[in-house]
Amino acid sequence: MIGFLGEYESTVDTKGRxxxxxxxxxxxxxxxxxAFVLNRGFEKCxxxxxxxxxxxxxxxxxxxxxxxPKVRAFRRYxxxxxxxxxxxxxxxxLLSKNLIEYAGLEKxxxxxxxxxxxxxxxxxxxxxxxxxxxxxxxxxxxNEVMNKxxxxx
Numbered sequence: 001m002i003g004f005l006g007e008y009e010s011t012v013d014t015k016g017r018x019x020x021x022x023x024x025x026x027x028x029x030x031x032x033x034x035a036f037v038l039n040r041g042f043e044k045c046x047x048x049x050x051x052x053x054x055x056x057x058x059x060x061x062x063x064x065x066x067x068x069p070k071v072r073a074f075r076r077y078x079x080x081x082x083x084x085x086x087x088x089x090x091x092x093x094l095l096s097k098n099l100i101e102y103a104g105l106e107k108x109x110x111x112x113x114x115x116x117x118x119x120x121x122x123x124x125x126x127x128x129x130x131x132x133x134x135x136x137x138x139x140x141x142x143n144e145v146m147n148k149x150x151x152x153x
Contacts, residue, residue, distance in 0.1 A: 003116065006024065009123065012109055016095045017092040036054075039079075039082040040102055046105075047117050108122070108124075109121060
């Protein structure tokens with residue numbers, strides 16, 4: 001299982017490429033450093049999934065009931081814009097224009113660990129996100145999320 005840690009800054013060049021930071025490359029399993037699925041995030045960011053992380057999610061989505069309109073809507077929204085990408089010989093990954101626009105990415109970006117995937121944020125948007133949460137609000141959120149009982153335990 002993949003588990004990422006860290007936060008790294010990078011830049012998007014004029015062709016829409018960014019360099020995957022070596023700190024993340026080192027955390028990828030052997031042979032997993034070139035193929036990914038790039039998708040819209042739940043917030044105004046992008047999500048970069050190593051294939052090992054993407055495949056179980058895609059399999060789960062594939063097994064959902066096609067007759068349920070909520071399933072069809074979820075699939076359309078979640079898979080909209082998702083595409084397989086590979087890093088080039090220099091370790092750069094090409095972002096599609098529609099995904100750059102969705103996330104509002106400009107030149108400076110931040111890549112952050114999100115357990116088994118990497119989120120890609122515009123640097124200014126990411127900073128605004130963190131500035132909007134006070135330490136007390138974060139403490140209350142942590143208490144609420146970390147104290148939830150897990151079903152079946």
